[in-house]
Amino acid sequence: MYRNYKLNELRMENIGEEVTLSGWISKVRDLGHFVFIDLRDRYGITQILLNEEVSGSELFEEARKYKNEWVLKVTGVVAERSSKNKNIPTGDIEIEAKKIEVLSRAKQLPFEISETGNLSENMRLTYRYLDIRRPKMLNNIIKRNDMLFSIRKFMNKNGFLDVDTPILAKATPEGARDFIVPSRTNKGDFYALPQSPQLFKQILMVSGIDKYYQLAKCFRDEDLRADRQPEFTQLDVEMSFVEQEDVISMAEELTKTVFKDVTGIEITEKFLRMSYDDAMNFYGSDKPDLRFDMKLIDLSEETADCGFGVFENALKDGGNVKAIVAPNAEKFSRKYIKDLEDYVKTYFKAKGLAYIKVNENGEINSPIAKFFSEEKLTQIIEKLGIKNNEVALILADKYKVVHDGLGALRLKLGEELELIDKNAFKFLWVVDFPMFEWSEEENRYKAQHHPFTSIKEEDRKYLDTNELAKIKTDSYDIVLNGYEIGGGSIRIHDEDLQAKVFEKLGFSQEELEDKFGFFLEVLKYGVPPHGGLAYGIDRWLMAMLKEDSIKEVIPFPKTNKGQDLMIGAPAGIEEQVLEDDLRLKLLEVEKED
Amino acid sequence: MYRNYKLNELRMENIGEEVTLSGWISKVRDLGHFVFIDLRDRYGITQILLNEEVSGSELFEEARKYKNEWVLKVTGVVAERSSKNKNIPTGDIEIEAKKIEVLSRAKQLPFEISETGNLSENMRLTYRYLDIRRPKMLNNIIKRNDMLFSIRKFMNKNGFLDVDTPILAKATPEGARDFIVPSRTNKGDFYALPQSPQLFKQILMVSGIDKYYQLAKCFRDEDLRADRQPEFTQLDVEMSFVEQEDVISMAEELTKTVFKDVTGIEITEKFLRMSYDDAMNFYGSDKPDLRFDMKLIDLSEETADCGFGVFENALKDGGNVKAIVAPNAEKFSRKYIKDLEDYVKTYFKAKGLAYIKVNENGEINSPIAKFFSEEKLTQIIEKLGIKNNEVALILADKYKVVHDGLGALRLKLGEELELIDKNAFKFLWVVDFPMFEWSEEENRYKAQHHPFTSIKEEDRKYLDTNELAKIKTDSYDIVLNGYEIGGGSIRIHDEDLQAKVFEKLGFSQEELEDKFGFFLEVLKYGVPPHGGLAYGIDRWLMAMLKEDSIKEVIPFPKTNKGQDLMIGAPAGIEEQVLEDDLRLKLLEVEKED
Structure with missing residues (x-):
């Protein structure tokens, strides 16, 4: 004992x-x-x-x-x-x-368990078993357990069936790249690891499962960013005979229940809702962080004939002139404004960043002021609502540059000026996403969510027009403090509509047959109207625990290069196994190391 | 609405x-x-x-x-x-x-949902979404949900933390073959899908997690048998500061709880226990089906000097002479006995099958009777306890042939003579497995469970002798109606003992460093005594529902050739993706059909 x-x-x-x-x-x-x-x-x-x-x-x-x-x-x-x-x-x-x-016994540890300072990520991941002894990581693992069990209790209580779908699945087109798995039994053929169980969950609805959930491992073989992992966990949910409101109301209750079980905080009020268009127009983001205000202000009217060519031309080309207004104008040195300008130039291809600064004593400082009449300037300043010791940052460009640029600047200033209430949790539903999104690179429409998203009844008339961009869907994302923690949609349950959407997305008949042939067949056998959503467990937990990286809430994460430093994966394997068992030959590889 | x-x-x-x-x-x-x-x-x-x-x-x-x-x-x-x-x-x-x-609408279905007869497996798996509409499959999916939730409730209530370990892991030696996954980010390197989270769960104990569980997807790329799948679900459990009794008592309670929740039947009595040696000696199996008796009877003593060369020689060569006694002797025609003999010859390399048949009226019918004296025959018959209308089937050969052969005959006769109580549920713990098992093919010792299994204190003295086969472990399998539904062991927590076991298993230093180097390092940082077990969810559920194949309890199983007939996986992929993204070239493959 x-x-x-x-x-x-x-x-x-x-x-x-x-x-x-x-x-x-x-x-x-x-x-x-x-x-x-x-x-x-x-x-x-x-x-x-x-x-x-x-x-x-x-x-x-x-x-x-x-x-x-x-x-x-x-x-x-x-x-x-x-x-x-x-x-x-x-x-x-x-x-x-x-x-x-x-x-x-234990030999000298590479770091102290009591160490609370910043250890290098490499050190922590190489010795993850020691890192987990530290109170913060241990607590995050316990919270992850609590979250997963809270979800399961809720789903079970509400009649959802936990159904597991295959990890050894088939490649899907669109979206990020698949991990592939060569088969020994069927040499020359490959499985793919699922990016999500999307088709399986829709198939389960066709099977009559009615209410399904799964905490599913999903995979994406793509270059990793700070908040991405090659494998991640998704709460996958689907329901039959439902409309958008049914899914949203179930999901909102779930979200509140899990939040209570993880943070101890009870939320009683309904989550805010915002259309995708409003989110983009007012926050330059489809996942606005509502812990601070600083909305985008539209200056089109005031600058349409303002005499300043840059603004006028942007509008003439169908673009926008918009601004955000920040407090603490005294912090906006020339240098700081230049840095902000470089930022939007580098990351959003903006041509420049205009500003109007009002000092403590009301004095206006703006290189562009000289282009405006007194009256125009007053109109602009009135529209901006700018007060003493505030500064307006203005972009005039194409829609995407203006909105992405100002949206990012807004977040950057929120952090740097400490405008964000770090104790707040702001939930938000963003709804009514467009169905199609024009891809400049591919010169075709792509599905903004995915091609199974149901189109709003009243927008179906646009399907056979050139106005595909007008089409909105029955779709919804749930946002917490600026992180998209989940999202979903009502799906297409009509075979003909699904075929039409595939056609508009430019799939060839062959491609369609190859990739979705079986699914179009499924749709021929009596399909209930259905919809659902999926949450990214890792990001959701990260947002609740106010961590900066999903690596803090995943027991054994990979590095940004996709490596498991503890076990040493991925690694080379014997050529003979490759050649004999899998009939594969490794071609020459340039190693970075 | x-x-x-x-x-x-x-x-x-x-x-x-x-x-x-x-x-x-x-x-x-x-x-x-x-x-x-x-x-x-x-x-x-x-x-x-x-x-x-x-x-x-x-x-x-x-x-x-x-x-x-x-x-x-x-x-x-x-x-x-x-x-x-x-x-x-x-x-x-x-x-x-x-x-x-x-x-x-629905077009004509390939089969009626109400069809209760035998549909071909191919048909059912191709149209799994229709198959699931059938009451039996729907019920099995609901039972699977109930089982998974029952497990989670139990584990949560008992303080186990649900910790998910990576699917993109590293290849392990020993045991079945890994699925490998080429990495795009690290070209030329490969992940492997885990056969089990064995090392991760031990690492979690070193991390101080104390009590861990996970319902984990595991993978084996091997030729498939009726009750194997390339991916399967495992309930993985590990505990710190425990001895064998602690794990067994936790697991027994869990097993009863889940059984109650799935079948509605409450079991109050303790599960039987049997040593591995007894299971082999009396049932010719390490997972005896106790729904019927028919033990193996040892005739060594009676046949040592019986005058029948075949028996005597088997014993002289260190083998055994053993028998089983079956009722319904009238069914044992020459033809039937010949079929049974062919069966043990084909599958177990037996040289022949002797028999002694006693008719309704007590008349003895046996081709080997003539080799024995009256006295010997009486002794043998007495030992067999054979009664009128019974038949004894006797094997004389090496240990493995006799026990595997009679064990299999016993099961075959149990089915064919309808001796099995199909309403019964017989649970059993098999304990004290040997550590090492001699592999004739590889001419070396292999680990019977796995190399991390703790050796019984009193058997450690054999480690430096030639009597490795005598070494027993702190290990336990749980058996239901002849299916091994789970098993586990106390693990080695001592670095030196672990190194010694690896040495006895014939790992070279290089191999060891490559495969387990990191784990031997883990063992240097303060390791709690720990142990656990893993259940095969699919087989466990199959046994509770009295299904014949795990395919009946897996929502989307693969065929015995590893194919998903519904989605069409595995499938070919574009050579360009292989070559450019993964730096792999497909060699020539001979396609079967």
Whole structure:
């Protein structure tokens, strides 16, 4: 028997009891006549006391040689502490050790478990098993468990069936790239790891499952960004005989329940709703962070004939002139404004960034002011609502440049001027996404969500026109503090409509047959109206815990280069296995290292 | 709104209510003046009535054209049925339809949903979405959901943390073959899909997680048998500071809880226990089916000097002479006995099968009787305990041939003579497996479970001897009706012992470094004693539902050739993707069909 109590359990009422405890040494303090050990497990810390009288001199001398992170089994008697520690639940007592067995030794760790400073990511991921001993990571793993179980309880209570769909699946077109898996049994053929169980969940609705959920592993083989992983976890949900409101209301209740179970905070008010168009127009983002205001202000009317060519031409070309207004004008030095301009030039291809700064005393400072009449300038300033010690940043360009650029500037200023209420949690539904999005690179329309999204009844008339961009869908994203934590749609359940959408997306008949042939067949056998959504578990949890990276909430994440530094994956494999078993030959590869 | 009731909900007390229902047409009966429709969803069936009076002649005429599996939305009034159906919960009422919307049509199905006969597996898997509409498959999917949730509730209640480990992992040696996944980001390198999260769960114990579980997808790229799938689901469990009894007692409680939730049957008595040696000696199997008796009977003593060379030589060569005794001797024609002999010759390399048959009237019929003295024969018959109308089947050969052969014959006869109580559920713990197993092919010892299994304290002395085969482990398998549904062990937590075991398994230093280097490093940082087990979810559920194949309990299984007939995976991919993205070239492949 290794323990009869965990290390958060003993209290004053246990005094006098002989107990056996096991755990890691968190700290050893050798005070000459006494040795104190903080023994730690997942649950807490209990203080162990050794002295010659109680422990005998042999054990006492041994204990002086103990090192951090050794694993001990301690038998002793619970006693009241002379100096109590109010910070831990066991702080009133200590164990007078009579017998200690060293279960495992530890060599010098690459970092201290108690280290709270910034360790390099490489170090943390190489020694993830030690990183998880640190309270913050341990807590994140516990919170992840709580979240997953909270979700399952909710789904189960609401009649959703947990159905697991294959990991060894088939490649899908559109979107990011698949991981492929060569088959030994069927040499020359490949499985693909799913980017999402989208088709399977729709198939389950055709099967009559009615309400489905799954916490599914999904995969994308693409260049990784700070908040992307090659494998990630998705809460996948689908319902039959529902309309958009049914899905949203179920999902909102789920989101609140999980939020309560993870953060302890109860949300009673309904989540805000915003159309995609409003989100773009007012926040330059389809996932606005509503923890601060700073809306985009439209200056088209005021600048249409303002006399300033740059603005006028942008409007004439069908673009926009828009601005955001920031406080703390005194921070906007020439240098700072130049940096902001470089930022929108570099990342959003803006041609420049105009500004109007109003000093503490009301004095206007703006290189573009000279282009406007007194009257125009007054109109612009009135529209901006700019006050003393504020600054307006203005972009005049194509829709995308203006909105993406100002949207990003807004977030950047929110951070840098500390406008964001870091204690706030702002949920938002963004609804009514467009069906089609013009791709400049591919010179064709692409599906903004995915090609199975149902088109709004009233917009179907545009399908056979040139106004595909006008078509809106029954779709919805859920946003928390500027992160898209989930999204979904009502799906097309009509075979003909689905075929038409595929056609508009420019799939050739052959491509269609190859990629979706089986699914178009599925749609011929009695399909219920259905819809659902999917949450990105990792990002959702990250947003609830206010972490900066999903790596903080994934037990064993990959680096941004897709590597598992702990186990050393991916790795080379023997050519013979490749050639004999899989009939594959590795071509020459330039190694970066 | 598509429905305000599900199709199992309406009762007499709803009479007069106007309701809206949606579902599939299970059956249409056109009785001239009436049309009856059985409308079906996941929950049940409700009868819809149409007649000219209530429904109007237009709708009535339309309804006569409806076909099975169309999807309808029906609005009408609940009425009492004239002829009630006591077999369904809604059998007292019907809906007088006022309005019907056809939500989706269905073309002629490849098979009837009501078909209960034997459909070909290919047909069922190609149209799995229709197969799932059939009550049995739907029920199996619901039971799978119930099982998974039951497990999670139990694990959560008992303080286990759900921690997900990577699917994109690293190849492990020993055991079956890995699926490999080429990396685009790290060209020339490969991930492997995990055969189990074994190392990760041990690492989690080193991390201090204390109690871990996961319902994990696992993968094996090997030739498939009837009860194997390339991807399968495992309940993976690991605990720290535990001994064998702790794991067994937790697992037994879990098994009973899940059994109750899935089958409704409560088990109060403790599960039987049997050592691996006893299981092999008495049942010729490490997973005995205890729903019938028919133990192996050892005839060594009686046949040591019996005068029959075949028996004597088998014993002299260190082998065994053993028998099983079956009832219904009248069924054992020469032809039947010959078939049984061919069976053990073909599958177990037996040289022959001896028998002693005792007829109804006590007459002995045995080609080998003539080799024995009267006294010997009496001794043998006494040891066999053979009675009138029984037959003894005897194998004399090496241990493996005798035990595997008789073990298989026992099961075969159990089925063919209908000795198995098909209503019974017999649970069993098999414990104390050997650590090492001699591999004739590889001419070396292999780990019977896996190389991380802890060796019994008292057997460690054999590690440096030639008697490795004597070494038993702290290990346990859980068996239900002859299926191994789970198994596990206490693990080695001592770095030196682990290194020694690897050495005995014949790993070279280089191999070891390459494959387990990181894990041996993990063992240097303070390792708690730990152990756990894993259940094969699919087989466990199959055994509880008394299905014959795991394909019956997996929503979307692969065929025995590893194919998903519904989505058409695996499939070829473009050479260009292979070469450019992955730097792989497909070598020539001989296609079968």
